[in-house]
Amino acid sequence: MTIAAARPDTTDTIDTHCPYCALQCGMRLRGKEIEPREFPTNRGGLCQKGWTASAVLDSPGRLTGPLVRADGALRPATWDHALDLVANRVIELQARHGRDAVAVFGGGGLTNEKAYLLGKFARVALGTSRIDYNGRFCMSAAAAAGNRAFGMDRGLPFPVTDLRAADAVLLVGANPAETMPPFVQHLRGAELIVVDPRRSATAELAALHLQPAPGTDLALALGILHAVVADGHLRHDYLAARTTGFEDMWRIAAAWWPERAERVTGVAAADQRRAATLLAGAANAYVLTARGTEQHARGADTVSAWINLALALGLPGRPGSGFGCLTGQGNGQGGREHGQKADQLPGYRRIDDPAARAHVAGVWGIPPETLPGPGPSAYELLDAGPRGLLVFGSNPVVSAPHAGRISARLSDADLLVVADVVLSETARLADVVLPVTQWAEEDGTLTNLEGRILLRQQALAAPAGVRTDLAVLSGLATRLGQPAHRFPVDAQVVFDELRRASAGGVADYSGVTYDRLRAGEALHWPVPSVDHPGTPRAFLDRFAHDDGRARFAPVDHSGPAEPPDAEFPLQATTGRVLAHYQSGAQTRLVAELVAAVPEMFVEVHPDTARRAGLADGDLADVVSRRGTVRARVTCVPSIRVDLVFLPFHFPGAGRANLLTNPALDPVSRMPEFKVCAVRLVVAA
Numbered sequence: 086m087t088i089a090a091a092r093p094d095t096t097d098t099i100d101t102h103c104p105y106c107a108l109q110c111g112m113r114l115r116g117k118e119i120e121p122r123e124f125p126t127n128r129g130g131l132c133q134k135g136w137t138a139s140a141v142l143d144s145p146g147r148l149t150g151p152l153v154r155a156d157g158a159l160r161p162a163t164w165d166h167a168l169d170l171v172a173n174r175v176i177e178l179q180a181r182h183g184r185d186a187v188a189v190f191g192g193g194g195l196t197n198e199k200a201y202l203l204g205k206f207a208r209v210a211l212g213t214s215r216i217d218y219n220g221r222f223c224m225s226a227a228a229a230a231g232n233r234a235f236g237m238d239r240g241l242p243f244p245v246t247d248l249r250a251a252d253a254v255l256l257v258g259a260n261p262a263e264t265m266p267p268f269v270q271h272l273r274g275a276e277l278i279v280v281d282p283r284r285s286a287t288a289e290l291a292a293l294h295l296q297p298a299p300g301t302d303l304a305l306a307l308g309i310l311h312a313v314v315a316d317g318h319l320r321h322d323y324l325a326a327r328t329t330g331f332e333d334m335w336r337i338a339a340a341w342w343p344e345r346a347e348r349v350t351g352v353a354a355a356d357q358r359r360a361a362t363l364l365a366g367a368a369n370a371y372v373l374t375a376r377g378t379e380q381h382a383r384g385a386d387t388v389s390a391w392i393n394l395a396l397a398l399g400l401p402g403r404p405g406s407g408f409g410c411l412t413g414q415g416n417g418q419g420g421r422e423h424g425q426k427a428d429q430l431p432g433y434r435r436i437d438d439p440a441a442r443a444h445v446a447g448v449w450g451i452p453p454e455t456l457p458g459p460g461p462s463a464y465e466l467l468d469a470g471p472r473g474l475l476v477f478g479s480n481p482v483v484s485a486p487h488a489g490r491i492s493a494r495l496s497d498a499d500l501l502v503v504a505d506v507v508l509s510e511t512a513r514l515a516d517v518v519l520p521v522t523q524w525a526e527e528d529g530t531l532t533n534l535e536g537r538i539l540l541r542q543q544a545l546a547a548p549a550g551v552r553t554d555l556a557v558l559s560g561l562a563t564r565l566g567q568p569a570h571r572f573p574v575d576a577q578v579v580f581d582e583l584r585r586a587s588a589g590g591v592a593d594y595s596g597v598t599y600d601r602l603r604a605g606e607a608l609h610w611p612v613p614s615v616d617h618p619g620t621p622r623a624f625l626d627r628f629a630h631d632d633g634r635a636r637f638a639p640v641d642h643s644g645p646a647e648p649p650d651a652e653f654p655l656q657a658t659t660g661r662v663l664a665h666y667q668s669g670a671q672t673r674l675v676a677e678l679v680a681a682v683p684e685m686f687v688e689v690h691p692d693t694a695r696r697a698g699l700a701d702g703d704l705a706d707v708v709s710r711r712g713t714v715r716a717r718v719t720c721v722p723s724i725r726v727d728l729v730f731l732p733f734h735f736p737g738a739g740r741a742n743l744l745t746n747p748a749l750d751p752v753s754r755m756p757e758f759k760v761c762a763v764r765l766v767v768a769a
C-alpha cells in the first residue's frame with residue numbers, strides 16, 4: 086500500500102505550517118531545514134517549538150514499524166499481521182459484547198480529513214456510538230457557550246490581524262506570550278487587561294492584571310459587567326438591535342456589585358471598574374478567552390459570562406471589535422467540526438438531527454437508520470473502560486483528568502490500539518501500536534484559530550514502514566467488511582467527500598478546494614460554493630440564530646467543584662510552558678526544548694513553600710484526593726499564596742493530571758482541569 090501519492094524531492098522548498106498550535110504559523114521547509122515565512126497569523130515569527138519542529142521527523146524516538154504485544158512486550162510485526170489482529174479482535178469483541186464494546190478516541194491535532202474519516206470509520210465500519218476526542222478537554226466549554234450565544238462556534242469569528250487595530254483587549258485565562266508568542270505582536274497597539282491567577286508572561290505585558298482566586302472567574306465577569314451597567318456604559322442601541330435576553334441575565338448580574346465580586350474573587354472593586362472603563366472607553370475592543378477560564382466544571386457558563394460582558398459593551402459583530410476564544414491544538418477548530426465528537430456529524434451537524442443524519446448517510450451511501458446515536462463524552466468514554474479502544478493522535482494517559490484512574494482503565498482493556506508518531510505513554514500500554522506519518526510527510530487541511538482552512542502539503546518522504554492515518558483506517562475498514570472506495574486513502578479525495586458531507590451545515594466547506602488553497606486564497610468558513618470568497622468576519626450583519634440575534638445567558642457563580650479545606654488547603658492549576666506542547670510526547674524528544682524545561686516543576690509562593698518546609702529547587706509532592714505528583718519547587722513571589730501551578734507536559738510521577746478533578750461541566754462535559762484542592766509536602 087502506498088503512503089502518499091507523490092514524494093517531493095528533498096531539495097524542493099515547500100511552504101507549510103507548524104505542526105503544533107492553532108496559530109498555524111507559516112513556515113518553509115527545505116529538506117528538514119525550517120525557516121519562517123510571511124503569513125498573517127505569524128508575520129514571519131516562529132516560537133522555539135516551531136523552529137525545532139523538524140527534529141521529531143527523524144528523532145530516535147520515532148516509530149517506524151508496527152508493534153504487537155507478545156509475552157508482555159511490544160515486538161515488531163508486519164502491517165498485515167497488526168491490522169489482521171486488530172480487525173479480528175474487534176469482530177470478536179463486538180460479536181460477544183455488542184457494537185459499543187469498541188470505542189474510538191481522536192485528537193484535535195488530526196487533519197480535517199483524518200477527523201472526518203475517523204468519525205465515518207466509527208459510525209460506519211465499527212457501528213459504534215463510542216467516539217470522542219481530546220478536544221473535549223480543550224475547546225468544548227467555549228464551543229458550547231459560542232453556540233448558545235451566537236448560534237455558531239468559530240473560535241475567532243474575525244481574522245487575527247483585526248486585533249492590530251484594537252485599543253483595548255481583555256484576555257481571560259490566556260497566556261499567548263508562552264503558548265503562541267507570535268500572536269502577541271497583534272496585541273501591541275492595545276491596552277491589555279489580563280485575567281489570570283498567575284502573573285504569567287502575558288500578565289507582565291498588561292496595563293491591568295486581575296488575579297482572581299481560581300474558580301471565581303464567573304463572579305469576576307459579573308462584577309465587571311455590573312460596573313459597565315452601573316457606570317452608564319451599556320450599549321442600549323446594540324442591545325435593542327442585535328440581542329435578546331438581557332433582562333433575564335441582569336436579574337442575576339444586578340446582585341453582583343463589584344464589592345461583592347471582590348469578596349469572592351479577591352480582585353479589588355476599583356480594578357473591576359477600571360477594566361470596565363478601559364473596555365467601554367476604547368473605540369475598538371475585544372474580549373478573548375482561553376483554557377484558563379474554560380476548563381472548569383462550570384466552563385460553559387463561565388465563557389457565557391464573558392460573552393455577556395462583551396454583548397453589554399456591544400462588541401461581537403461590530404467592525405473592529407469582537408469576542409473570541411483562542412483555540413489551542415493545531416486543528417482544534419476543524420477537529421471539532423467534522424464528526425469525531427460524540428454528538429456530531431460532519432459540517433458541525435448534530436447526530437440526533439434527522440435531516441443531518443439523512444444528508445450524511447446519503448453522502449456515505451448507507452441507510453440513515455444504521456447510523457448510531459450520540460455517545461458519551463471523552464472522560465466518560467474512557468472512564469467506562471471500553472473493552473476495545475482505538476486511539477488516534479492523542480495521549481490520554483498524560484492528558485486526561487484523574488490520569489491514574491484513566492491509565493488503569495486503559496490497562497484493563499481487552500484491546501488497546503494506538504496510532505501515533507512516537508511511542509507515547511498511551512502507546513506504551515497498547516496491545517498494538519501503528520506508526521503513522523506526520524505533518525511534513527502527508528497532505529491534509531487544518532482550520533486555524535480564526536476559522537481559516539489551510540493546506541499542509543507533503544514536503545518529505547515518510548520513513549519506510551509508516552502509513553498515513555487514512556491508510557490505517559482504510560486497511561482496518563476493509564478488513565471489517567467495508568468496500569475500499571468508502572474509505573479512500575488519498576487526502577484530497579477524502580476532502581472532496583468532506584466538502585459534500587459539510588454542504589449546507591454550519592461549518593460549510595463545500596466551496597473549499599485544494600486548488601483554491603494551493604493558490605493561496607484565504608478561505609474562512611462558511612464557504613458554501615466554489616465562487617464564494619469565504620467569511621472572514623462572521624457576525625457583521627447577523628448572528629447565526631434563526632432570529633439573527635445574539636443571546637445573553639442568565640448564568641451565576643457557584644465556585645470550584647472542590648474547594649480547599651483543612652486537609653487540602655491549597656488550590657492547584659495547570660497549564661503550558663513555552664518549550665513544550667500538550668502531553669509533551671513530541672516536544673520531550675527535542676533536545677533544545679528539553680534543555681529549556683527538562684523536568685516537572687511546581688510554581689509556589691515563597692511563603693507557601695516555607696510553610697511546607699520547602700525551598701526553591703527542593704523536590705515536593707503535590708497531593709490531591711486523586712493522586713500525588715513529584716515536582717521541583719520553583720518559588721515565584723508573584724503567584725497567589727493559596728495557589729500552585731503545574732505544567733501538564735510531563736509523564737510518569739510528574740503527570741499533573743494525576744491530581745486533576747474530573748468533575749464535568751453539565752453543558753459541555755469539560756472536566757475541571759484548572760482548579761483542584763491540594764496540599765504541598767516535602768517529597769517522601
Ligand code: SF4
Pocket residue numbers: 103104105106107108109110127130131132133134135136264265266267268
Ligand atoms: Fe507558531 Fe504555535 Fe508553532 Fe509556535 S507552536 S511556531 S506559535 S504554530
